[in-house]
Amino acid sequence: MEEIKIFCPATIANVSCGFDVLGLALDSVGDIMTVRKSTEEGIRITKISGQELPLETKKNVAGVAGLALLEKSGLKGGFEIEIDKKIKPGSGIGSSAASSAGAVWAMNELLGRPFSKLELVQFAMQGEQLASDVAHADNVAPALFGGFTLVRSYDPLDIVPIPTPDELFATVIHPQIEIKTSDSRKILKTNISLEKGIQQWGNLGGLIAGLFQSDYDLIGRSLEDHIIEPIRSILIPGFDQIKSGAINSGALGCGISGSGPSIFALSKGQDVAETVAQSMDKIYSDVGIPFDIHISKINTKGVKKIA
Amino acid sequence: MEEIKIFCPATIANVSCGFDVLGLALDSVGDIMTVRKSTEEGIRITKISGQELPLETKKNVAGVAGLALLEKSGLKGGFEIEIDKKIKPGSGIGSSAASSAGAVWAMNELLGRPFSKLELVQFAMQGEQLASDVAHADNVAPALFGGFTLVRSYDPLDIVPIPTPDELFATVIHPQIEIKTSDSRKILKTNISLEKGIQQWGNLGGLIAGLFQSDYDLIGRSLEDHIIEPIRSILIPGFDQIKSGAINSGALGCGISGSGPSIFALSKGQDVAETVAQSMDKIYSDVGIPFDIHISKINTKGVKKIA
Numbered sequence: 001m002e003e004i005k006i007f008c009p010a011t012i013a014n015v016s017c018g019f020d021v022l023g024l025a026l027d028s029v030g031d032i033m034t035v036r037k038s039t040e041e042g043i044r045i046t047k048i049s050g051q052e053l054p055l056e057t058k059k060n061v062a063g064v065a066g067l068a069l070l071e072k073s074g075l076k077g078g079f080e081i082e083i084d085k086k087i088k089p090g091s092g093i094g095s096s097a098a099s100s101a102g103a104v105w106a107m108n109e110l111l112g113r114p115f116s117k118l119e120l121v122q123f124a125m126q127g128e129q130l131a132s133d134v135a136h137a138d139n140v141a142p143a144l145f146g147g148f149t150l151v152r153s154y155d156p157l158d159i160v161p162i163p164t165p166d167e168l169f170a171t172v173i174h175p176q177i178e179i180k181t182s183d184s185r186k187i188l189k190t191n192i193s194l195e196k197g198i199q200q201w202g203n204l205g206g207l208i209a210g211l212f213q214s215d216y217d218l219i220g221r222s223l224e225d226h227i228i229e230p231i232r233s234i235l236i237p238g239f240d241q242i243k244s245g246a247i248n249s250g251a252l253g254c255g256i257s258g259s260g261p262s263i264f265a266l267s268k269g270q271d272v273a274e275t276v277a278q279s280m281d282k283i284y285s286d287v288g289i290p291f292d293i294h295i296s297k298i299n300t301k302g303v304k305k306i307a
Numbered sequence: 308m309e310e311i312k313i314f315c316p317a318t319i320a321n322v323s324c325g326f327d328v329l330g331l332a333l334d335s336v337g338d339i340m341t342v343r344k345s346t347e348e349g350i351r352i353t354k355i356s357g358q359e360l361p362l363e364t365k366k367n368v369a370g371v372a373g374l375a376l377l378e379k380s381g382l383k384g385g386f387e388i389e390i391d392k393k394i395k396p397g398s399g400i401g402s403s404a405a406s407s408a409g410a411v412w413a414m415n416e417l418l419g420r421p422f423s424k425l426e427l428v429q430f431a432m433q434g435e436q437l438a439s440d441v442a443h444a445d446n447v448a449p450a451l452f453g454g455f456t457l458v459r460s461y462d463p464l465d466i467v468p469i470p471t472p473d474e475l476f477a478t479v480i481h482p483q484i485e486i487k488t489s490d491s492r493k494i495l496k497t498n499i500s501l502e503k504g505i506q507q508w509g510n511l512g513g514l515i516a517g518l519f520q521s522d523y524d525l526i527g528r529s530l531e532d533h534i535i536e537p538i539r540s541i542l543i544p545g546f547d548q549i550k551s552g553a554i555n556s557g558a559l560g561c562g563i564s565g566s567g568p569s570i571f572a573l574s575k576g577q578d579v580a581e582t583v584a585q586s587m588d589k590i591y592s593d594v595g596i597p598f599d600i601h602i603s604k605i606n607t608k609g610v611k612k613i614a
Contacts, residue, residue, distance in 0.1 A: 020505045021508060021509040021512060150513060150516065153506070162512075162516060188501065190502075191498045191499065193499075194498065197499050197508075197534070201325070202327075202328040205325070205467070206460075206467050207512075208515040209515055212519040221459065221465060
């Protein structure tokens with residue numbers, strides 16, 4: 001195989017009580033990438049459509065992640081990458097992670113899979129480092145593993161795939177305002193109360209148990225975040241209305257996707273996810289901010305070959 | 308049925324990263340209680356053997372928990388309770404919880420099970436309130452449900468039973484020193500760093516996933532607590548040696564049971580649990596503090612009828 005065309009899913013990180021540890025992959029939102037082997041050394045980004053992003057390898061997350069893999073592979077030669085960028089940068093649904101994960105997944109396929117998924121996560125994290133100054137794994141891990149993934153630990157890196165209940169759907173609204181990941185980090189407090197910490201790990205435990213048992217009620221009860229959401233939601237216009245609208249429309253839970261500004265809701269079944277989307281649409285149409293809405297099943301495969 | 312004789316298991320609360328939310332029940336350590344119906348109103352503690360504890364109903368945790376149930380039941384009449392106390396009060400393996408949970412479980416059986424297990428937990432929590440000034444559920448929940456239980460939330464009370472891998476054994480050493488639960492609470496800080504909080508919920512998520520999948524390695528990697536253990540372990544002589552001895556003997560993890568002074572280790576298989584016990588025995592024999600050691604399978608039934 002000399003060339004591969006892939007789908008790179010959008011992802012939701014910081015799933016409520018799973019701040020910094022739990023992410024999930026979407027099925028119907030993502031980028032398309034074409035990666036081909038080249039006799040020329042290094043990585044070249046030959047084309048980017050859909051968004052304005054740097055073609056220069058070391059300034060592009062796919063380039064940086066790809067270089068990390070290339071260096072470890074010992075390969076003489078390199079790769080060319082084309083990116084059809086459907087996920088808007090800065091939307092909070094893992095735009096940089098999709099490109100980073102996609103690049104290294106595709107290169108690994110073309111090389112005959114010398115690297116494990118865990119190693120691919122580590123390469124892709126280099127792209128995240130470029131994008132947000134932090135080599136976080138909570139978007140690239142679900143992009144590569146699919147479904148829900150828990151980043152149990154960074155040192156050593158320990159990714160735990162968590163099962164996905166069949167009827168789980170996500171609704172995501174992306175208000176087109178800009179929040180920088182670095183800014184949304186800065187407003188967080190460095191300390192939290194032990195009491196809220198206990199609530200949070202109780203809820204994360206409940207969420208993991210709910211996902212293992214396809215217990216939608218338990219998933220819903222556990223989708224709470226009393227630590228990050230109250231602070232960051234201030235940056236997102238209409239967050240409280242969107243959230244109460246989603247819950248009233250039957251969503252299991254609703255929270256900030258990544259560091260925002262996108263807001264996600266999880267629902268049991270596509271019908272509920274669509275009702276939730278209508279509710280979000282109405283609220284943001286009234287607010288008057290431009291937005292996109294996505295409805296998606298949870299993607300249990302991660303990056304995949306499409307040609 | 309007019310009378311019932313029951314086994315009330317000892318329990319381990321604060322299972323490492325599961326501080327205040329995760330507990331488990333032991334199989335071979337527990338109290339024996341006999342509870343019988345009486346035409347006389349109220350609860351009478353007619354006999355306590357094994358330990359010196361108050362017979363006065365309102366000063367005895369079994370009495371207080373029993374009264375909470377009795378009041379809700381609308382029963383004319385009452386119960387007599389005999390307790391053969393094998394679990395030492397103050398040992399940190401749920402001595403008060405065993406009596407509280409046992410009393411209400413037995414009464415519920417004698418009344419034809421009008422109450423759910425969740426309601427029994429709520430009654431038993433009244434006994435915990437008497438014992439430690441806090442109506443905590445992390446010992447009474449596993450005592451009543453068996454296995455591992457997660458207290459996801461107190462308001463409303465939400466108990467999530469978690470599956471127990473077949474080969475999981477606990478080794479518990481009880482150094483006979485006194486640490487009051489209230490004192491061991493006081494030394495905790497009211498704030499923690501967000502960074503350690505994230506580690507903790509990552510580990511709790513990993514532990515829950517490990518228990519669901521019988522993934523012993525993941526259980527072992529997740530049995531970490533960087534928040535409470537470093538503070539409380541100072542009160543327990545030889546804690547660090549016991550812990551490193553247990554890990555070197557093959558234990559998956561080791562931590563403080565409840566608020567101490569008991570120390571628990573979890574192991575895959577009885578052989579390892581016994582090797583861990585030998586290591587603990589040797590270390591404490593050298594330290595020169597009197598101690599008990601228990602080796603137990605995890606009890607998946609909770610309180611049970613024995614006659």
